[in-house]
Amino acid sequence: MLLNSINDPADLRRLPRHQLKPLAEELRGFVLDSVSKTGGHLSSNLGTVELTIALHYVFNTPDDRIVWDVGHQTYPHKILTGRRDRMSTLRQQDGISGFPRRVESKYDTFGTAHSSTSISAALGMALGAKSQGSDRHAIAVIGDGAMTAGMAFEALNNAGVYDDVNLLVILNDNDMSISPPVGALNRYLARLMSGKFYAKARDVGKSVLPGPVLELAKRLEEHAKGMIVPATMFEEFGFNYIGPIDGHDLDSLIPTLQNLKNLKGPQFLHVVTKKGQGYKLAEADPVLYHGPGKFNPSEGIKPSSGGKLTYTQVFGEWLCDMAAADGRLAGITPAMREGSGMVGFEKKFPDRYYDVGIAEQHAVTFAGGLACEGMKPVVAIYSTFLQRAYDQLIHDVALQNLDVTFALDRAGLVGADGATHAGNYDLAFLRCIPNMAVLAASDEDECRKMLSTAYQYEGPAAVRYPRGAGIGATVEKTLDVLPWGRGEIRRQGRSIAILAFGTMVAPALGAGEKLNATVANMRFIKPLDVELVRQLAESHDALVTVEEGCIMGGAGAAVSEALAAAGIAKPILHLGLPDRFIDHGDAGQLLAQCGLDAAGIAESIVQRFGKDEPRLVVNNG
Ligand SMILES: Cc1ncc(C[n+]2csc(CCOP(=O)(O)OP(=O)(O)O)c2C)c(N)n1
Numbered sequence: 206m207l208l209n210s211i212n213d214p215a216d217l218r219r220l221p222r223h224q225l226k227p228l229a230e231e232l233r234g235f236v237l238d239s240v241s242k243t244g245g246h247l248s249s250n251l252g253t254v255e256l257t258i259a260l261h262y263v264f265n266t267p268d269d270r271i272v273w274d275v276g277h278q279t280y281p282h283k284i285l286t287g288r289r290d291r292m293s294t295l296r297q298q299d300g301i302s303g304f305p306r307r308v309e310s311k312y313d314t315f316g317t318a319h320s321s322t323s324i325s326a327a328l329g330m331a332l333g334a335k336s337q338g339s340d341r342h343a344i345a346v347i348g349d350g351a352m353t354a355g356m357a358f359e360a361l362n363n364a365g366v367y368d369d370v371n372l373l374v375i376l377n378d379n380d381m382s383i384s385p386p387v388g389a390l391n392r393y394l395a396r397l398m399s400g401k402f403y404a405k406a407r408d409v410g411k412s413v414l415p416g417p418v419l420e421l422a423k424r425l426e427e428h429a430k431g432m433i434v435p436a437t438m439f440e441e442f443g444f445n446y447i448g449p450i451d452g453h454d455l456d457s458l459i460p461t462l463q464n465l466k467n468l469k470g471p472q473f474l475h476v477v478t479k480k481g482q483g484y485k486l487a488e489a490d491p492v493l494y495h496g497p498g499k500f501n502p503s504e505g506i507k508p509s510s511g512g513k514l515t516y517t518q519v520f521g522e523w524l525c526d527m528a529a530a531d532g533r534l535a536g537i538t539p540a541m542r543e544g545s546g547m548v549g550f551e552k553k554f555p556d557r558y559y560d561v562g563i564a565e566q567h568a569v570t571f572a573g574g575l576a577c578e579g580m581k582p583v584v585a586i587y588s589t590f591l592q593r594a595y596d597q598l599i600h601d602v603a604l605q606n607l608d609v610t611f612a613l614d615r616a617g618l619v620g621a622d623g624a625t626h627a628g629n630y631d632l633a634f635l636r637c638i639p640n641m642a643v644l645a646a647s648d649e650d651e652c653r654k655m656l657s658t659a660y661q662y663e664g665p666a667a668v669r670y671p672r673g674a675g676i677g678a679t680v681e682k683t684l685d686v687l688p689w690g691r692g693e694i695r696r697q698g699r700s701i702a703i704l705a706f707g708t709m710v711a712p713a714l715g716a717g718e719k720l721n722a723t724v725a726n727m728r729f730i731k732p733l734d735v736e737l738v739r740q741l742a743e744s745h746d747a748l749v750t751v752e753e754g755c756i757m758g759g760a761g762a763a764v765s766e767a768l769a770a771a772g773i774a775k776p777i778l779h780l781g782l783p784d785r786f787i788d789h790g791d792a793g794q795l796l797a798q799c800g801l802d803a804a805g806i807a808e809s810i811v812q813r814f815g816k817d818e819p820r821l822v823v824n825n826g
Pocket residue numbers: 249275277278318319320347348349350351352379381382383480539540541563565590593
């Protein structure tokens with residue numbers, strides 16, 4: 206096995222060229238085998254095998270810096286940079302991350318996972334190196350999906366004026382985002398591929414493209430004679446554009462990269478790859494194989510049978526039902542159609558479905574525009590990705606009190622994707638925005654009712670719900686709404702009242718049983734049910750708040766603020782996620798480690814207030 210002899214890229218660089226193709230075969234097989242055992246991102250990694258080999262072969266990594274956009278395609282890179290043996294721990298607690306992390310390896314030059322940051326980071330590195338007298342290279346590898354984000358264009362715009370910077374941007378164009386790509390950029394890239402532009406071997410290109418590729422370009426150029434061939438958009442941005450070239454052909458990739466390495470100034474290489482390359486099932490359905498769980502490679506992914514509904518499914522069904530009832534509803538996703546449960550909605554309501562690309566900022570302001578015209582937009586967005594659109598939320602939507610509903614999926618810990626994707630901050634960052642309503646679902650049925658409630662509210666409102674399956678609650682297929690701003694008491698106990706938000710209601714009920722505590726499902730973070738808070742404070746010795754979100758500034762803080770405003774002094778304990786990033790692992794186990802299961806909640810309460818029920822010893826210290 207060639208692969209076993211590669212412990213770092215220096216070993217790779219010692220291999221004779223003819224061994225790189227068999228190495229690529231082994232590497233691809235290893236990726237498939239490994240991901241089928243752990244789960245993880247598959248299609249993108251099968252597509253970057255040759256590109257990864259070529260980059261580490263040509264460039265002097267880690268001194269030369271490779272920045273992988275999103276980073277979900279870095280498994281071949283991890284395997285070649287000393288982590289082959291740890292691939293079996295991928296995305297598991299204490300194992301290696303599914304994304305590049307600076308703390309994990311010196312070859313992971315920049316932490317990624319949220320998309321479209323690579324060009325900015327690589328430009329920073331290139332200019333940083335230059336100002337320190339180093340001529341190391343910085344290389345950003347960005348997908349055609351990630352390229353749709355504004356941030357990528359902000360970086361191109363900035364980079365294109367540095368004539369002598371050692372920056373190479375590689376566009377890894379597989380004509381796919383997670384779902385099929387959307388938008389004008391995608392059409393443009395398709396045109397670049399169509400031959401009209403492919404034919405254009407410009408002067409610089411002629412000196413950079415290796416013989417066979419140049420031959421093809423010349424033939425196409427012949428074919429295109431007489432056409433007026435404009436500069437590519439990337440050239441207009443100040444880059445030297447080369448390509449498109451076949452990103453699975455090492456004989457094109459390696460000499461092209463070697464030639465580019467000798468050029469100064471911002472370089473742009475367009476490579477064409479296939480998502481899922483080499484595994485027929487993934488090639489045929491790269492969407493299904495984008496991020497699978499464990500599966501048998503010889504059988505492929507089997508449809509899952511039955512099981513509890515996921516919150517995402519609850520949202521998807523609600524969206525279709527509400528759209529059928531209200532012709533003003535428009536559904537918006539920033540490139541997360543499958544993950545957000547909108548496949549059915551797109552089929553049923555194609556005219557009211559908007560996939561805006563990886564463009565969260567635009568998604569939110571676009572929703573604001575729709576709302577101005579009397580539409581009722583629903584932005585389906587992962588909690589972690591809404592972070593990208595914070596100003597748009599405040600300035601474009603909330604400030605104008607526009608009627609936009611936010612369906613916040615993946616709120617709280619998400620598990621295998623880890624800290625980059627955790628939705629831990631939305632309660633804190635949303636509740637401080639005037640006009641904004643914030644609701645947290647405690648089960649699937651409540652999720653559906655909350656979505657209807659938020660939708661009927663004439664202003665910005667967010668409903669948060671977690672990744673994965675609910676607790677098995679029966680979902681009433683109505684469009685009924687909940688009483689606005691009102692929580693409910695779910696268990697009557699003594700001494701201690703636990704004020705639980707969203708997913709924490711179930712474990713709080715468990716803790717309530719253990720301690721004979723009252724448990725309230727608060728439902729609303731904003732407007733908070735202040736009357737219920739006051740009532741609970743007056744009838745109990747102490748209060749406990751619990752939420753699946755950061756403690757700082759979160760729902761518990763809202764309760765304390767309400768008590769202070771009402772002049773009520775009451776011992777209070779806030780439980781939630783601590784002030785540190787929580788790495789990948791099983792979400793349930795991680796929550797338990799944070800003390801957010803029934804046993805942990807009960808234990809924290811006993812630690813803080815003592816264990817003598819019914820008159821708990823209140824320890825104010
Ligand atoms: C800011 C942000 N929004 C959404 C996502 C979710 N996401 C991860 S990969 C991906 C598609 C990326 O497409 P592309 O860059 O072409 O890479 P490919 O999957 O084709 O290899 C999306 C939308 C993300 N990681 N970051």
